Amino acid sequence: MSEELIDADIRVARTLPSRFYTEPEQFKRLMSVFSGWQFAVHTSQLEANTIQPLEHIEAISGESMVLIRSEQTKCVSNVCTHRGMRLELEACTKKTLQCRYHGRTFNLDGTFRHMPEFEQAIGFPSESDDLKKFPLKQWMGMYFTAQEEMPDLPWAMLEQRLGFLKAEMFIHDESRDRDHSVEANWLLYVDNFLEGFHIPHVHPELNQTLDYSGYITETFDGGVLQIGKAMEGDVKFNLPAGHPDEGQDIAAYYLWLFPNMMFNFYPWGLSVNVVIPVTHNQCRILYRGYVGDSALASQGAGSVLDTVEHQDQWVIEEVQKGMASKAYDRGRYSPTREQGVHHFHRMLNEKFNC
Numbered sequence: 001m002s003e004e005l006i007d008a009d010i011r012v013a014r015t016l017p018s019r020f021y022t023e024p025e026q027f028k029r030l031m032s033v034f035s036g037w038q039f040a041v042h043t044s045q046l047e048a049n050t051i052q053p054l055e056h057i058e059a060i061s062g063e064s065m066v067l068i069r070s071e072q073t074k075c076v077s078n079v080c081t082h083r084g085m086r087l088e089l090e091a092c093t094k095k096t097l098q099c100r101y102h103g104r105t106f107n108l109d110g111t112f113r114h115m116p117e118f119e120q121a122i123g124f125p126s127e128s129d130d131l132k133k134f135p136l137k138q139w140m141g142m143y144f145t146a147q148e149e150m151p152d153l154p155w156a157m158l159e160q161r162l163g164f165l166k167a168e169m170f171i172h173d174e175s176r177d178r179d180h181s182v183e184a185n186w187l188l189y190v191d192n193f194l195e196g197f198h199i200p201h202v203h204p205e206l207n208q209t210l211d212y213s214g215y216i217t218e219t220f221d222g223g224v225l226q227i228g229k230a231m232e233g234d235v236k237f238n239l240p241a242g243h244p245d246e247g248q249d250i251a252a253y254y255l256w257l258f259p260n261m262m263f264n265f266y267p268w269g270l271s272v273n274v275v276i277p278v279t280h281n282q283c284r285i286l287y288r289g290y291v292g293d294s295a296l297a298s299q300g301a302g303s304v305l306d307t308v309e310h311q312d313q314w315v316i317e318e319v320q321k322g323m324a325s326k327a328y329d330r331g332r333y334s335p336t337r338e339q340g341v342h343h344f345h346r347m348l349n350e351k352f353n354c
């Protein structure tokens with residue numbers, strides 16, 4: 001892509017060319033975006049266990065990491081510093097990490113503890129025998145980690161908008177978890193999430209609970225926030241006095257953080273979708289549900305999630321097939337309804353100078 005592939009002016013810009021969705025080389029090229037901040041777990045998932053391997057992050061980027069709850073919760077490499085065995089394969093409550101290959105042990109802070117048959121090794125142990133530590137950030141009860149030091153996301157700005165929900169008090173509800181396989185490039189799943197333009201056409205049930213004319217899209221460095229307004233009489237948030245959206249009937253906040261994380265806040269709680277890239281024409285979607293008030297789960301925009309998900313997957317898989325057409329390459333953006341998709345494509349454009 002040249003600097004100008006996605007024009008900054010949405011009124012003249014054209015969308016990402018179809019090769020980004022169809023070519024394995026482009027798929028590989030974009031994979032470096034996954035080394036930044038990634039959703040790890042919600043604190044309620046750490047209560048039962050002290051050691052939690054982050055399987056979905058390994059599926060996304062190939063980096064095996066483990067979250068350890070001790071005096072200070074840490075994220076460390078899940079790869080033994082001896083000869084590279086993966087350490088913990090399941091969540092557990094052990095007091096040390098022990099490698100199943102030759103027995104090396106590590107303390108819960110990731111530092112080297114013991115290794116048999118190494119008495120004669122010179123200069124051992126050294127710092128390089130400790131498990132590598134990764135950055136870890138807690139935001140509204142959710143842990144995020146990254147493979148390298150990253151600039152902070154605008155956590156405070158987002159907390160000002162969403163902090164009233166007290167998401168740190170939510171409880172993980174396994175019955176809401178899903179793992180979907182979709183025959184489409186991960187970019188298409190994100191593109192589709194970033195606009196409410198398709199709601200009247202693709203989601204008739206959701207369309208009855210959202211006021212399409214009041215739908216708002218806000219872009220910021222590192223993500224997009226979409227705000228769905230409730231139909232009159234439907235369930236909505238109780239916004240506290242002084243809240244930036246005070247006085248509005250809001251049914252849902254849809255937050256996307258670059259590149260693949262979606263946080264859907266409803267009056268009942270939070271649904272997190274993490275998109276896992278698999279190949280240029282396949283991805284997986286992990287759903288995790290965290291409940292604040294289960295009595296509200298059957299009402300409003302947050303009550304038809306499985307139906308909406310299947311409708312989205314159907315349309316995305318059809319678009320993937322469309323992308324293979326020689327007759328199609330690029331389209332245009334709606335300046336009033338596709339600011340989120342444009343923002344995402346601009347971020348890719350800037351990151352890859354493409």
Ligand code: FES
Pocket residue numbers: 080081082083084085099100101102103104
């Ligand atoms: S690889 Fe872990 S002890 Fe050998």
Ligand SMILES: [Fe+2]
Pocket residue numbers: 192198199202203308312
């Ligand atoms: Fe949708």
